[in-house]
Amino acid sequence: MTINVVAVPNLSALRNIDHTQFGSVCVQGYYSVLDGGGGLYHYDATDTTSSDNGGTVIVANDGARWKLQIIGGFVAVEQFGAKGDGAADDTDAINRCLASFGLSGGTAVAARIYNVSTINVPQNCCLAGELQNPEQTLSGSAQNYYAWGSQIRLRSNGVINLARGASLDKLLIIRDGLSLPVTNDTQATVVVGQMAGVGVSVADAGCSITNTMLLGHGQAINVLANQSNTQGRFYMSNVRIDSKYGVYINGAYDLCRLYSVHCWPFLTVHASGVSGANLSRAGVAFSLENVDDWTQLVSCFSYGYGVAYQCSSTANIEFLACQADGPNVGMQTAFNIIGASTYTHMEGCMVNSYQTAVAINIAPIGGAGANWPEVRSVNGNYNCIGPCISVSSGQLRSVNDSFHSGSVGVAFGAGTLQGSSLSTPYFNNGVGTPWDFSSDAIKKIVSVVAPTFYGGAGSANPSQVLSDFNIVSQAGVAPGVGPAYQWSGPYSTYTGIYASVQARLVSGTAGNEASDLVFSGFRAGAMIDRLVLDHDGHLYPAIGGAYNCGSQKNPWLSVYVANGVINNSDEVYKTDFREIDDVLLDAFASIKPVQFRWKAGDDIRWRVGYRAQDLERALRERGADPALYSLWVRDEIVEDGQRTGRFIHGLDYDQLAVLREALERRRGTGMRS
Structure with missing residues (x-):
C-alpha cells in the first residue's frame, strides 16, 4: 500500500x-x-x-x-527561515517571504521580534504583525517596548521601503540601540539623542500604514513622490509615533489621508521626574511639501514638537479636528503655512501652549507665489503665548474661532492680503489684544464682524465690514413693519436694548413705494420713537412739540436755513390771551444790550445780545417770578443721565423781538397821549 x-x-x-x-x-x-x-x-x-x-x-x-499550501494569502516569515528571537538577522528571510508573492500580492505575517536592516515590501504586498493596540500601554518605566511582539527592530541604517501599493499593519517598528527602558530624566536625554535614521520610506503611490507604532527614529516616515498624477494616495490610520521628526510627505499629487496619527513622547513619558525638554521633540510632527489636491489630516495629534503641522507650497490641504499640545518647551508654531501654499482649510482644530497657533507666511500672488494664498480657520480653539494667529503674508478667513490666551488673538502683518476677515470670533480675558493691524492700510482691508468678549476682554478696534450691509425683513407687506438694527448693553440689573434704527414701510404699492427711517431710544422700560427721516427727505420729531433741538448745555453752533423759522401761531392751539403786562415790559426796558465773545470754541468774533441774569434780576426786583415767563430759561445741567445741581440760563430771542415791539408800541402810545 x-x-x-x-x-x-x-x-x-x-x-x-x-x-x-x-x-x-x-x-x-x-x-x-x-x-x-x-x-x-x-x-x-x-x-x-x-x-x-x-x-x-x-x-x-x-x-x-x-x-x-497558503491559506488566505498569509505566510509567516518564519516559513522562510526568520527566527524572530531579536538576535538573529532576519532581513533575508523577511525579504524573501515578501518577494515570493509576486504582483498578485499577499501578506507576510511577523508576530515575533525581528532584528533586521533594510526591508523591501514589494508592490501590492503587506508586512503585518499581530499588534492589536499600537498605543502607550506601558504601565511604568520598568516595562520596555523592546519586549513587545510584532516588532521590526531596525539596525543603525535600516529602513522599511514600501513599493507601489505596499502596506504595513499592526507592527512596532523601533530603532535598535536605544537605551531602554527610560527610568529617569538623564536616561531620557540619552534616548532622545539616540533617535536616528528613517523608519519607513515611501517612493510610490497607494501605500498605507495602519495600526502601527514607530519609535526612536530621526524621521519616522518619509514619503518622497515625484508629483506626477500617478503619485499620491498615501494612507495612514491609527499610527503612533515618537521620533525627532514624524511624517514627511513631499511631492504627493493626490488624495493622501491621515487618520488618528499621533506624534507623542511614548519613549520618555514614563521617566521619573522627566523634564519638559525631554517630553519635547525639536522637529516637525507632520510636514507636507509640494503636496497637491485634496489631502486630509483627520483627528491627528502632536505633543511637544517644535512645529506640529507644516504646509510648504501645498494645495487643498484640509485639517479636521487636529490638535497640538505640549510642555511649553521649544514649541514655536502649531500650524505653519508657508511657501506658495493655496487653499489651506482648518476645521475644529485645537492648540495649547504653543508660541503661535497658526502662522501664515505665504509667498505673494504671481510669479512663484500662490494664486490663492488663503487659509481658512473655522471653529478653532487657540490657547497660546504669543499671537494665536499671525498673518505675515497671505489671506486669513477666520470663522467662529475661540481665543483663550496669548499676547494677541490675531495679528495682521504688513503682507496681509485684501479679503482677510475675522467673523464671529470669541475672545477670553486671557488674550492681551484681540486683534491687531500693522498699519492703517492693513486695517482698511480686513473685515472684523461680530466679536464676542468674556471676562473683561475687549478691543480698541470696532467691528468693520468691508462691503455693503443689507438687513432684509422677513415680515409681510404692511405699513409700519421693517428691519431694525438694535444696540444693547448692560444696565444695573440686566442687559437690555439701548437704541434702534428701523426702516419702516409706508407704502408697498407698486409705483408708490415709500419707507421712513425711524430712530428710537430706550427710556424707563420702553423703546420710544424719537426722530423720523421720512420718505420725502423731511426730518422731524416722532412726537410733535415734545423734544428739543439742542439744549442749553449742548446748543448748535450755528443753524443755516433758506427760510425763516416758522413757529406755531395758530390760535386754535392757544388759550388765555391777554395784553403783555407792564412788569415784564418794565423789566425788559431796564436791561441793556451788550457786546460779548464766547469763552469756549475758536470763534473770537464779537456778538451782541442780552444777559439772561439781567432779566432775571429785573423781574425779581419788581416782585415777579421769572420762571413764569418762557422767554427766560434756566435749565439744570444733566451729565450721563444724572442731575448736577448746576444751571445754565438762556433767553428766547423770538419772544424778545415781540417784547421789544410791544415796548415800542407802549412808548408810542405814551407820546401821543
Whole structure:
C-alpha cells in the first residue's frame, strides 16, 4: 500500500523526500519542530522550472517542486527561515517571504521580534504583525517596548521601503540601540539623542500604514513622490509615533489621508521626574511639501514638537479636528503655512501652549507665489503665548474661532492680503489684544464682524465690514413693519436694548413705494420713537412739540436755513390771551444790550445780545417770578443721565423781538397821549 502523506521535522528533511512515494508532506518546522516554520507541502508534478525560494517553493534533491499550501494569502516569515528571537538577522528571510508573492500580492505575517536592516515590501504586498493596540500601554518605566511582539527592530541604517501599493499593519517598528527602558530624566536625554535614521520610506503611490507604532527614529516616515498624477494616495490610520521628526510627505499629487496619527513622547513619558525638554521633540510632527489636491489630516495629534503641522507650497490641504499640545518647551508654531501654499482649510482644530497657533507666511500672488494664498480657520480653539494667529503674508478667513490666551488673538502683518476677515470670533480675558493691524492700510482691508468678549476682554478696534450691509425683513407687506438694527448693553440689573434704527414701510404699492427711517431710544422700560427721516427727505420729531433741538448745555453752533423759522401761531392751539403786562415790559426796558465773545470754541468774533441774569434780576426786583415767563430759561445741567445741581440760563430771542415791539408800541402810545 502507498502512503501519500508523511511528517518531517524541517525543510532539510523535505528536500530528501521521494516524491514517488509521497504526494504531501507535513513539515513541522523550518529548522526544528514548532519553530514557527514549516506547513503542508504538496508535490507539483506540472512544475519543473520554478526556483527554490526557501519558503513557498522547495526544490528537493531529486528535482521535485514542493509547494507550500497558503491559506488566505498569509505566510509567516518564519516559513522562510526568520527566527524572530531579536538576535538573529532576519532581513533575508523577511525579504524573501515578501518577494515570493509576486504582483498578485499577499501578506507576510511577523508576530515575533525581528532584528533586521533594510526591508523591501514589494508592490501590492503587506508586512503585518499581530499588534492589536499600537498605543502607550506601558504601565511604568520598568516595562520596555523592546519586549513587545510584532516588532521590526531596525539596525543603525535600516529602513522599511514600501513599493507601489505596499502596506504595513499592526507592527512596532523601533530603532535598535536605544537605551531602554527610560527610568529617569538623564536616561531620557540619552534616548532622545539616540533617535536616528528613517523608519519607513515611501517612493510610490497607494501605500498605507495602519495600526502601527514607530519609535526612536530621526524621521519616522518619509514619503518622497515625484508629483506626477500617478503619485499620491498615501494612507495612514491609527499610527503612533515618537521620533525627532514624524511624517514627511513631499511631492504627493493626490488624495493622501491621515487618520488618528499621533506624534507623542511614548519613549520618555514614563521617566521619573522627566523634564519638559525631554517630553519635547525639536522637529516637525507632520510636514507636507509640494503636496497637491485634496489631502486630509483627520483627528491627528502632536505633543511637544517644535512645529506640529507644516504646509510648504501645498494645495487643498484640509485639517479636521487636529490638535497640538505640549510642555511649553521649544514649541514655536502649531500650524505653519508657508511657501506658495493655496487653499489651506482648518476645521475644529485645537492648540495649547504653543508660541503661535497658526502662522501664515505665504509667498505673494504671481510669479512663484500662490494664486490663492488663503487659509481658512473655522471653529478653532487657540490657547497660546504669543499671537494665536499671525498673518505675515497671505489671506486669513477666520470663522467662529475661540481665543483663550496669548499676547494677541490675531495679528495682521504688513503682507496681509485684501479679503482677510475675522467673523464671529470669541475672545477670553486671557488674550492681551484681540486683534491687531500693522498699519492703517492693513486695517482698511480686513473685515472684523461680530466679536464676542468674556471676562473683561475687549478691543480698541470696532467691528468693520468691508462691503455693503443689507438687513432684509422677513415680515409681510404692511405699513409700519421693517428691519431694525438694535444696540444693547448692560444696565444695573440686566442687559437690555439701548437704541434702534428701523426702516419702516409706508407704502408697498407698486409705483408708490415709500419707507421712513425711524430712530428710537430706550427710556424707563420702553423703546420710544424719537426722530423720523421720512420718505420725502423731511426730518422731524416722532412726537410733535415734545423734544428739543439742542439744549442749553449742548446748543448748535450755528443753524443755516433758506427760510425763516416758522413757529406755531395758530390760535386754535392757544388759550388765555391777554395784553403783555407792564412788569415784564418794565423789566425788559431796564436791561441793556451788550457786546460779548464766547469763552469756549475758536470763534473770537464779537456778538451782541442780552444777559439772561439781567432779566432775571429785573423781574425779581419788581416782585415777579421769572420762571413764569418762557422767554427766560434756566435749565439744570444733566451729565450721563444724572442731575448736577448746576444751571445754565438762556433767553428766547423770538419772544424778545415781540417784547421789544410791544415796548415800542407802549412808548408810542405814551407820546401821543
